[in-house]
Every structure is written in structure tokens, then in C-alpha cells.
Amino acid sequence: MYRDETTETAEAAEDGGTGGADAAVAPATVLDHLLVSLQLTDSAFPSGFYTLSHGLEGFAQQGAVGPGGLAVLLHDVLRHGVGPADATALALAHRAAAADDWDTVTATDHRLHATKLGREMRQAATRTGRQLLDLAAEVFGAPGVAHYHRVVTERRAPGTQAVAAGVVYAATGVPVRQAVAADLFAFCVSFAGAALRLRLTDHRLAQVLLRQAAPVIEETTRAALDRGLDDLGATTFAVDIMSARHERAPARLFAS
Template sequence: MSGLDALLVSLQLSDSAFPSGFYTLSHGLEGYAQAKAIDAESLPRLLADLLRHSVGPSDATALALAHRAALGGDWETVIAVDRRLQAAKLNREVSVAATRTGQQMLDVAQETFGGPMIAHYWNLVTAKRVPCCQAVAAGIVYAGTGVSAERAVASDLFAFSASFVGAAMRLRLTDHRIAQVLLRQAADVITEVTAEALVRELADLGGCVPIADVMSGMHERAEARLFAT
């Protein structure tokens, strides 16, 4: 696959139109909003903190590890990464959302891109050997379509950020114009987090943002919810 083809794949997979269900998630933001613990001023800091301390050490790291292992044909490591990532997701709704969006992404990717790597991982999923977390599924799809690990991790982090900012708009915490400013401001953090994720090992996988876990737990029990998480 040419560099341009790989770029187009990464754009397609990170686009909100790709039907993985990723953009139905608020990534804990709705819990913060319900608790009145977030406003327009603190929104950029929360996004940066989640990237650095939650998504980066967990999902981005899992994506990079799965991508590397799949390219090397090391499927036992892929299985270990997938299981460890699911174990690191402490809240039920977050864990369920990760596997639901992962399976949906993989299902659509099979039809859209195909290829032996994606098919092999699908067989592991159907055999119930892996939970199919979204980040691991993304890593396999990116690897199977010739997208580099660096571009894959950066694309997925951007997709997370765009989903987070989209949720903020729907929760009326920001508007369309400021949302674009927030995404641009997150670019340096995404670059930083990408570089860190690429050099972590399996033992390093796992984020730690206790307040986000508390907000997610409160959200799970809320009487009314706009988002799945």
C-alpha cells in the first residue's frame, strides 16, 4: 500500500462517519457535566489529562502493542494485550462500550478492507479468545491495511479528541468554532502521547484517572443519559 493509500485509510477510520459507534460515547464527559464539575474553561485541561493519563497509557499503548505484534505474527501477544486492556477498564459501561465499538469496527473493516490479518483477528473474536477492545481492533485494522504504528496511534487519539469535543458540543459546553480551537490545541498533547505510547511495553499498559472512574460510575447509574458512557 502506498503512503497516500495508508493516509486515506487512517482518515476513513478516524472519520465520525465510520460506523463503529465510537462517536456515541462522551468518554466520561457527560458524567462530569451531570456533576457540574466541568465548564468551558476547564474543558481543554480535562481533555489533555485524559489523553496523558487515561487514553495514552491504556488504549493508545494497547493499539501500538497490538499493531506491532500483529505485524510480527505474534498473536499470543495480541491476545494478552486485548485481555489486559479490558481488565484495565474498571467501569462496566466503559468496558462494554470498548468491546461493542471494537466488534463493530472490526465487522465493518472486514467488509471494507478485508485481508488475512483482519480475518485472523476476527477468528480469535468469534472463538472468544479475545474481548475485542476498540483500541486493539483498531491496531489490527491499521496494521492490516499498511498504516504505520505512529500514524495509527495519532489517528486514534485524534478520533478520541474529536469524539470528546463533539460530546462537549452536544452537552452545550462549547460551540462549533471553539471546538476547532480545542482540537488544534490538543495537537501538541496528541504528539506527546503518541510518542510515549509507541515505546511502552505490555507491563506498562493501564491508565490512572480516579476522578474519571468515579464520574463514569455515577453516569452509569444516572436516570437519564444522552451518551453510552
């Protein structure tokens, strides 16, 4: 047990956690990082992230996806949408926040906001991001979270969800790889929850969907960690079109 936990602590430092000081901290700190990740990705954490369908309701309204196509759609969105955009932004913001480079955090925030072509997606990203910062400032009391919360409150940055998450994870010492993977998993849980409410799946098959996404989350995490700011941006045009149509739908169950 001691060898495993020591290895995890070393990996945490390598992944861009709080640096060399973390490597000498008791193994309980590694467990605390896991607990922070579990709390932030829990559907009971009231950031509003689980009020979103991430474009899935638009696909359902147009009859463009059925139960058999959920996994393919989710994997495509991870690889070509959330991964190159939100996951990449989270990794960049995490590293910059850990280094107190707030100019880079803000630049990443503006870049991610600009890549969200539809009004609905932009509003969803900033609403959940600002709520996350507001709540995390109270829950965790970390100076970095409080600082960026002020930046966003003063309208010096849009406060997108992914960048806000990067700041919170960095401030609480969660290593960057774990942070990216956790947020991608939260996206998948939110997507699966939306599929349930849209009656595109049931509870058992939703769990199968999540398990099938695991290797894609790993792949997407690795790719996100290798990108720079110039590489940030999604190429999921069908999602953008469905989101635009969703904005004009006469009835909507989800905010996006």
C-alpha cells in the same frame, strides 16, 4: 515532491509499517495509508465510537467541568488515561499483528480490558471494537482483520476498540506512529463532539479545542510507542468515578 514522498515511505517503514518491502513501493502507497487513516477516523465510519462521551457526560452531570475546563480535562485524559492505556495497547497490538504474533495481540486485548474498571467503559470498548472488526473485515478484506475477527467472535479475546484498531491499521499497512496519532485524534474529535452535544462548547471553539490538543497528541503518541505490556494502564480515577455515577444516571445521552 519526489524527495518528500520518498522520505515519508522510509519513515513509514521505520515506524513499524509493513517493513522493508514498503520502502520500495510507489509513493501512492503512502497516500493510501493516509486515506485509510482518514476513513477510520471519520465520524461517518459506523463503529459506534462517536456515541461515547468518554466520561464527559458524567462530569457535566455532576457540574464538575465547564467550557473553561474542557482543554485541561482533555489533556489530562490523553496523558494519563487514553495514552497509557488505549494508545499503548494499540501500538503493542499493531506491532504484534504485523509480526503475526496473535498470542501477544490477545494478551494485550485481555490486559486492556482488565484495566477498564467500570462496566460502562468495558462495554463501550468491546462494543465499538467488535463493530470495528466486523466492518473492517468487509471494507478492507485484509486476512489479519478477518483472523482476529474470528478470534473475538469465538470469545477467545474481548475485542477492545484500541486493540481492534491496532489490528486493522497493521493489516492495512498504516505505520504504527500514524496509527496511534490517528486514533488519539479520533478520540479528541469524539470528545469535542460530545462537548458540543452537551452544550459545553460551540462549533468554533470545538475546533480551537482540537488544535490545542495537537501537541498533546504528539507527546502522548511518543510516550505510547515507548511502553511495554507491563506499563499498560490508566490512572484517571476521577473519570472512573464519573463513569460509575453515569451508569446510574436517570437519563443519559451517551453510552459512556
